Amino acid sequence: MNFALSDEQVLLREAARGALSRFKTIEAAREALERPGALPDVWPTAVQAGWPGMLISEQHNGAGLGAFDALLVAEECGRVLASVPVLGLLPATAMLDAAGDGALPAVAAGELRPAYVPARPPSDLEPRWTADPRAGLTRASAPAATLAGGEVTLNGTVAFVPDAPGAELLVAIGATDEGDPVATAVQAGAEGVSITPVMRYDATRALGHVVFASARGRLLDVPPQTLADAWYLAHALIAAESLGAGQTCLERSVAYAKERFTFGRAIGSYQSIKHELTEVLRQLENARGLQYYAGWARESQPDEFPLAASAARSVAGRALDFAARSMINVHGGIGATWEHDAPLFFRRAQLSRRLLGGTRDATDRVAAQTLSAAAA
Amino acid sequence: MDLNDTPEQAAYRREVRAWLEANKAQAPPRARAFEDERYVDARRRWQRALAEAGLAGVTWPREYGGRALGAIEQVTVNQEISRAGVPGILDVIGIGMLGPGIIAYGSEQQKSRYLGPMLHGDEVWCQLFSEPAAGSDLAAVQTRARQLEPGELGIFVDGEGGRREPDDSGAARSSEAGRRAGRKPEGGRDGGWAITGQKVWTTNAQFASFGMLLARTDPDVPKHKGLTMFIVPMDAPGVTVRGLRQISGEAEFNEVFFDDVVVDDDAVVGGVGNGWATALTVLMYERLTIGFGSETFASPTRLSDAIAGDAAARTDPAVRERLGAIIAELLSVRFNGYRALTALSRGQIPGPEAGLAKVTMVNAGIAATDLGADVVGPDAFDTGSEWSYLISFLPGLKTAGGTEQILRNTIGERVLGLPPEPRLDKGVAFSQLRAKEREAVAGSGFRGASR
Numbered sequence: 001m002n003f004a005l006s007d008e009q010v011l012l013r014e015a016a017r018g019a020l021s022r023f024k025t026i027e028a029a030r031e032a033l034e035r036p037g038a039l040p041d042v043w044p045t046a047v048q049a050g051w052p053g054m055l056i057s058e059q060h061n062g063a064g065l066g067a068f069d070a071l072l073v074a075e076e077c078g079r080v081l082a083s084v085p086v087l088g089l090l091p092a093t094a095m096l097d098a099a100g101d102g103a104l105p106a107v108a109a110g111e112l113r114p115a116y117v118p119a120r121p122p123s124d125l126e127p128r129w130t131a132d133p134r135a136g137l138t139r140a141s142a143p144a145a146t147l148a149g150g151e152v153t154l155n156g157t158v159a160f161v162p163d164a165p166g167a168e169l170l171v172a173i174g175a176t177d178e179g180d181p182v183a184t185a186v187q188a189g190a191e192g193v194s195i196t197p198v199m200r201y202d203a204t205r206a207l208g209h210v211v212f213a214s215a216r217g218r219l220l221d222v223p224p225q226t227l228a229d230a231w232y233l234a235h236a237l238i239a240a241e242s243l244g245a246g247q248t249c250l251e252r253s254v255a256y257a258k259e260r261f262t263f264g265r266a267i268g269s270y271q272s273i274k275h276e277l278t279e280v281l282r283q284l285e286n287a288r289g290l291q292y293y294a295g296w297a298r299e300s301q302p303d304e305f306p307l308a309a310s311a312a313r314s315v316a317g318r319a320l321d322f323a324a325r326s327m328i329n330v331h332g333g334i335g336a337t338w339e340h341d342a343p344l345f346f347r348r349a350q351l352s353r354r355l356l357g358g359t360r361d362a363t364d365r366v367a368a369q370t371l372s373a374a375a376a
Numbered sequence: 377m378d379l380n381d382t383p384e385q386a387a388y389r390r391e392v393r394a395w396l397e398a399n400k401a402q403a404p405p406r407a408r409a410f411e412d413e414r415y416v417d418a419r420r421r422w423q424r425a426l427a428e429a430g431l432a433g434v435t436w437p438r439e440y441g442g443r444a445l446g447a448i449e450q451v452t453v454n455q456e457i458s459r460a461g462v463p464g465i466l467d468v469i470g471i472g473m474l475g476p477g478i479i480a481y482g483s484e485q486q487k488s489r490y491l492g493p494m495l496h497g498d499e500v501w502c503q504l505f506s507e508p509a510a511g512s513d514l515a516a517v518q519t520r521a522r523q524l525e526p527g528e529l530g531i532f533v534d535g536e537g538g539r540r541e542p543d544d545s546g547a548a549r550s551s552e553a554g555r556r557a558g559r560k561p562e563g564g565r566d567g568g569w570a571i572t573g574q575k576v577w578t579t580n581a582q583f584a585s586f587g588m589l590l591a592r593t594d595p596d597v598p599k600h601k602g603l604t605m606f607i608v609p610m611d612a613p614g615v616t617v618r619g620l621r622q623i624s625g626e627a628e629f630n631e632v633f634f635d636d637v638v639v640d641d642d643a644v645v646g647g648v649g650n651g652w653a654t655a656l657t658v659l660m661y662e663r664l665t666i667g668f669g670s671e672t673f674a675s676p677t678r679l680s681d682a683i684a685g686d687a688a689a690r691t692d693p694a695v696r697e698r699l700g701a702i703i704a705e706l707l708s709v710r711f712n713g714y715r716a717l718t719a720l721s722r723g724q725i726p727g728p729e730a731g732l733a734k735v736t737m738v739n740a741g742i743a744a745t746d747l748g749a750d751v752v753g754p755d756a757f758d759t760g761s762e763w764s765y766l767i768s769f770l771p772g773l774k775t776a777g778g779t780e781q782i783l784r785n786t787i788g789e790r791v792l793g794l795p796p797e798p799r800l801d802k803g804v805a806f807s808q809l810r811a812k813e814r815e816a817v818a819g820s821g822f823r824g825a826s827r
Contacts, residue, residue: 001378001379001380001382001448002377002718003377003378003379003711003715004719004722125691254792254794257794258793268788268792268794268795269795269798270797271781271797273794274784274792274794275784275788278784278792282732285708285712286705286709286712288715289707289711289715290707290708292711292715293707293708296377296379299377300378300379310700310704311700311708314700315705318701360697362700363696363697363704364696365700366699366700366704367695367697370700370703371683371699374677374680375684
């Protein structure tokens, strides 16, 4: 039994924290709400740290690390609300690596930034591959794909794609007329591709609506499990980011509860505050256990990865929501003001829970996995 | 990152598994009700077999019959016993909590007298700590142990040190210890203590031979200081055990009454006035014991099968959302358990944060039975239903081993470092504290809503 970080993983986490500490990311998160250009460019730092190549195998010039390591980095990014494009980047690199794509060395070197265009794998209640819709709960069809030789033509729209703005290569999933999924790598500047940057509530989260109008890309010849894996990897990453952000909420709240006095004593001594913060800790610790599960399962028990990643997302999404709301509560009125950092974590919590199918869908996926196992 | 055993752990697991495989035919069935004496005897014999095979008292020192192994081996044994579908030891409280307390604080004579029969199931033990007015605030126990004056009465001691003839009639239970002097004293030594009070939530008291009892020996000092731990024979005159029925109607606990129960000076564990330290040690082992057991509790299969078998339930978004949340919580307990085991196998003792797993487990269990009842309907409450026991059992489990509120206080203070609430009992003699409490109650009379 060894279910703890290795020395290398501790170092990786410390290095990530150190690298990100050179930027005032949280202050920038506030400023960027009114001035989008205010975000620091953390990409060169990410490249220097080798993050683009984390999940790329060594034979393709990557570091050949596991999802567990990538989740630790995502957690650190979440901790300081850093705009590192992990959600778009890492699932894309995993798909490219599985396909042995020629762009890998450039991607690993950080010279070419790919973004994953998410498609949700079928479930017991939804037999199609689907995409996040522009609005509402009705799932959109994944882009229509036609395959000719090694070339794929895509038609369709995927809304709210993380990290699409500025990406140079889109790693997308379409569905054929028969409903089979097809993966393709499309140049972002190719004819028939349009990416409309959108900002919603959390300025640190780069989003784009991606439209393919007879856009052509090269086929990534990978099995359907790889395409599903990308979806769950994105879930595990958003869970890790959420855990990191929630951890900061807890630390800030605890510090304030120790120094703010009412009626002659620190507010953290009141059970109402103490129990709420203990609940934040409980939820975050549960999220951490599931982050470990997801990281471990992707390497060692891949058939459990969908369950593990969905559970991690479900618990971490709710944990961050609770942690951010508690941070506001514990700070009193000041916690709900523009100048305070609590609203930035609140914004992160609210938007993140609605991306990539939403936390709600991840919870449903846990149920679906459990029910299919029960029926089997 | 590896959930597999190390080669040494794997070898130990094979050994344990092989023994269980070869001997499980002689194991009694797993059951939770200990109302049938023959079943209790069968469980004693099974505990003896486990002890002789080294599967009871795994972490105890060798000189007391244990195997001197680590917590990770204890967990391996628990897992293999669970896997074999056989019951574990009968006396979890004795071997898991009280025995280690005696090993830490007991005299050599106490260790040699009590530990062997405890380990082998010949003498089962119970924990006599909580009282009707002392649960979360355990140091508020009111059970009084009064030191007998020299010559006040003869102490009956048999050659074994502590066993006494059982009283033959309730009529002999007088409130005056002195009157007992008239009954055939076997020893006649001076000294000893007379214990009077009430304990509650006492598991296994109905068939226990001994109890470890926390009593107040000095009410005129602050409450944590005036406590002493005693070993009390459960068949001593003046001990009355009554079953305490719970929501389900079953009696899994007892309340135990002490009416001038006389024990020898040798019954003191860890020194007079040192009872709180002894109690804390026992409670630390309680946390470990509960922690080791938590993985096997609340299997979600029953719930997922019930939902999967109902066409409307399995496609109902609200049912699915609740199921998904429950499963995710249970999974988090399992994988946090692996984190805790890793720490244990590296020699780290679990801290109070282990209590979070209990909170999650119990609340997920309650949510699971609630959802199960929604799906099954009123039949879930039928006594023959596989749901009814848990539906009735779990609300009380929230409080067992420390209320959820006390757990959250402890974790908030020890893990998050939040300041404690101001206390009104610090440095106040227990006797004065009680007087203040009574005054406060008298002064707080409800004056009605018209005020």
